[in-house]
Amino acid sequence: MAVEEHVSELLPAYALDILDESEARTVSSHLAGCSGCRAELRAYRQVVEEMPLAIAQVDPPAELRGKILQQAASLKKPAAAQPSKNWWQELKTRLLPAAPVWGMVSLVLIVLLGASNLFLWQRLNQVETDHNRLATVPLMDTDLIPGATGMLVISADGEHGTLVVDGLPVLDPSQQYQLWLIKDGQRTSGGVFSVDEEGYGSLWISSVEPLASYQGVGITIEPSGGSPAPTGERVLGGEL
Amino acid sequence: MSLDTALGQLVDDRKLNDETLLRLIAQAQQSALGELYDRYSRLVYSMALNSVDDPALAEEITQDVFLRIWNKATTYQVEQGKVMTWIASITRYRSIDMLRRLKVRPEGNRAVWAEEDDELFESIDPIDIEEEVQLNQRSDTIRKAIAELPKDQRQALTLAFFNGYTHAEIAQILNEPLGTVKTRIRLAMQKLRHTLRY
Numbered sequence: 001m002a003v004e005e006h007v008s009e010l011l012p013a014y015a016l017d018i019l020d021e022s023e024a025r026t027v028s029s030h031l032a033g034c035s036g037c038r039a040e041l042r043a044y045r046q047v048v049e050e051m052p053l054a055i056a057q058v059d060p061p062a063e064l065r066g067k068i069l070q071q072a073a074s075l076k077k078p079a080a081a082q083p084s085k086n087w088w089q090e091l092k093t094r095l096l097p098a099a100p101v102w103g104m105v106s107l108v109l110i111v112l113l114g115a116s117n118l119f120l121w122q123r124l125n126q127v128e129t130d131h132n133r134l135a136t137v138p139l140m141d142t143d144l145i146p147g148a149t150g151m152l153v154i155s156a157d158g159e160h161g162t163l164v165v166d167g168l169p170v171l172d173p174s175q176q177y178q179l180w181l182i183k184d185g186q187r188t189s190g191g192v193f194s195v196d197e198e199g200y201g202s203l204w205i206s207s208v209e210p211l212a213s214y215q216g217v218g219i220t221i222e223p224s225g226g227s228p229a230p231t232g233e234r235v236l237g238g239e240l
Numbered sequence: 241m242s243l244d245t246a247l248g249q250l251v252d253d254r255k256l257n258d259e260t261l262l263r264l265i266a267q268a269q270q271s272a273l274g275e276l277y278d279r280y281s282r283l284v285y286s287m288a289l290n291s292v293d294d295p296a297l298a299e300e301i302t303q304d305v306f307l308r309i310w311n312k313a314t315t316y317q318v319e320q321g322k323v324m325t326w327i328a329s330i331t332r333y334r335s336i337d338m339l340r341r342l343k344v345r346p347e348g349n350r351a352v353w354a355e356e357d358d359e360l361f362e363s364i365d366p367i368d369i370e371e372e373v374q375l376n377q378r379s380d381t382i383r384k385a386i387a388e389l390p391k392d393q394r395q396a397l398t399l400a401f402f403n404g405y406t407h408a409e410i411a412q413i414l415n416e417p418l419g420t421v422k423t424r425i426r427l428a429m430q431k432l433r434h435t436l437r438y
Contacts, residue, residue, distance in 0.1 A: 012429030013407065013422070018400045020408065043438035044429055049321065050436060051401055052287060052328040053379040054386050056354040060285035060302055061295075065277055068303050072273055072310045155267050160314075162263045202260045 006030070006037055015044035139217070139238040145169065148199075150219070150236045158212030163203040165236065168195045171221060177235070178226045181207055182216040190217065192226040214240055258323035266313040273310055280324065281306075284331045291335035291402040293346035301338055305331050336404035345403075345413070352398055353386050378436075385435035393428040396421055 007030045013019050014027045031038050139150030150165040163179055171177070171194065179190035188207065195201035205211060216239045220232040256264070256275065264272035281302060288301035308330060316326055339345070386394060399410045411421040 009422075009426060012426045012433075013400070015429070016400045016404075016425070018404060018406050018425075020406050043433055046438045047429060047432045047436055048401070049325045049328070050378055050382050051386075051432075052283060052324075052332075053375070054353055054382040055283075055286055055290060056352060057282045057286045058289065060281050061299060064285075064299055064302060065274070065281065068277060068306045069270060069274055071303070071307060073270060075307065075310065153264075153267060160266075162260070162267065164260070202257075202263070204259070204263045 139236040145235045158210045161205045161211045167199045178222040180218045181214040262313045287331045290352040393424045396424040397428040
């Protein structure tokens with residue numbers, strides 16, 4: 001493509017999204033076939049993305065926080081059947097009938113706060129799969145990394161979840177932790193993750209099948225990027 | 241330890257990174273929304289105020305942005321960029337939409353860009369100190385770069401960024417020829433790109 005046909009002069013304004021419709025159409029159709037202009041556009045978009053870092057910041061009205069949280073609580077979220085409860089309340093509600101209640105709460109605290117001195121939770125390893133409530137699954141450590149802790153929080157509809165781990169060692173850059181979802185002896189990857197210097201890590205799990213349909217999970221150490229099937233020993237695991 | 245104490249400690253420790261907060265928000269965990277608000281409400285409110293130049297409207301936009309995050313947290317993808325970038329983008333477009341809907345035309349006379357001696361950008365993702373240091377450096381760099389732009393370029397860029405005005409609208413507001421406005425915005429963006437080394 002000849003240089004004069006490029007749209008370089010319009011790209012800064014295109015990145016700012018201020019071109020009129022016909023100019024924007026011209027740029028769009030050119031970009032479809034020009035990798036050079038696409039690269040240039042990416043650079044300008046990064047500039048636009050960083051511009052908020054330069055603005056003078058002022059505090060919003062103090063009462064706005066409460067107003068927003070109150071309104072959020074009153075909105076029905078598609079992903080959750082009971083949005084009016086916060087996650088702590090949800091966990092508390094679910095765990096109240098079970099014993100020992102504070103053992104399980106301690107697990108949440110261990111995982112999220114990095115505490116290491118609350119162990120009663122280990123007695124609780126079975127969770128109900130009530131689809132109207134947030135499901136949590138504690139993960140147990142193994143001899144490989146004693147003291148590691150973890151928890152799966154599964155969405156109300158059973159489709160997705162978040163893994164939170166603590167107390168896992170930082171791996172060599174060539175390695176990552178990999179989550180395995182287990183059903184009928186088959187292991188499917190639930191994603192790979194690394195941990196920070198404090199041993200804390202998290203992973204948003206988006207599996208092809210609903211998370212709640214699996215029977216268990218395991219975490220192994222694998223080459224960076226993950227393996228098609230587990231090659232390392234299990235460092236954390238749990239039953240759904 | 242009581243649950244309330246534990247929650248307070250969690251918030252104080254700021255142990256969760258932005259991505260984790262969004263995942264928890266996607267699962268309707270309201271405490272996570274509160275924490276995200278604490279981190280980004282100044283950014284959102286300030287962007288909105290700079291755009292619409294009306295505290296009540298800026299408040300409405302801030303409310304709308306966080307409720308959108310509450311409802312749409314699942315649409316965030318890490319590949320799209322940082323959470324801050326995602327939130328700032330939602331805010332910018334929501335503010336511009338509001339301006340267009342209400343047909344109001346603030347002329348960008350507010351002191352919208354931070355001065356060099358203003359405090360640096362607030363910590364964003366407290367779990368990653370290295371990233372926070374880098375972010376503060378970027379904040380410092382772009383502030384200086386914008387401060388060093390010629391006044392006429394900065395004025396045109398401000399109207400484009402905060403108000404989403406087209407070249408023609410900016411030319412009308414500034415009473416300048418269309419070609420002049422196009423050149424000013426292009427030169428301003430080129431300088432920022434050069435300074436930020438993109």
